[in-house]
Amino acid sequence: MTDRWEAAAEAQIRAAQDRGEFDNLPGMGKPLPGRNTPYDESWWIKSFLEREKLPGDLLLPTPLQLRRRIEQLPDEVRYLPTEESVRAYVGELNAQVVAWLRNPTGPRIAVRPANADEAVQQWRAMRAAPAPAAGPQPDLADAPPCRRRARWRFWRRRDR
Numbered sequence: 001m002t003d004r005w006e007a008a009a010e011a012q013i014r015a016a017q018d019r020g021e022f023d024n025l026p027g028m029g030k031p032l033p034g035r036n037t038p039y040d041e042s043w044w045i046k047s048f049l050e051r052e053k054l055p056g057d058l059l060l061p062t063p064l065q066l067r068r069r070i071e072q073l074p075d076e077v078r079y080l081p082t083e084e085s086v087r088a089y090v091g092e093l094n095a096q097v098v099a100w101l102r103n104p105t106g107p108r109i110a111v112r113p114a115n116a117d118e119a120v121q122q123w124r125a126m127r128a129a130p131a132p133a134a135g136p137q138p139d140l141a142d143a144p145p146c147r148r149r150a151r152w153r154f155w156r157r158r159d160r
Helices: 002-019 043-052 062-071 073-077 083-102 116-128
Strands: none
Touching: 062 073, 062 083, 073 083, 073 116, 083 116
């Protein structure tokens, strides 16, 4: 049984070679990537992140992701149009922090909710500050939208 199976597979491979389906494949004639580098146990994770162009902080535990988002808060709210939208964004972030504090998972790392008033003050200061003279002023209509990170809880059903 297995001999017939192998023979059929080999026949299909030979027929595909004759049709030229294996010609001009990407990487043809090039050495294998990473051939002379030392072995890394997480090579497949790194190659997946690189291939899919995903940020590396997706691998961080939840408290570190939350702390990083709090640190990057001024940059994330910079292009929001109104004070209410800044407060809403900080409120959503604080809701995630409180949810983690109620049921902590991962390493025990201190995470404090962000202060909405400080975020609004920083937002006002950035809006009032003159743009640097070296480069053109960014147009708020062309600004990238504020990133909202989706919770990767695929096991929960969303009723929205």
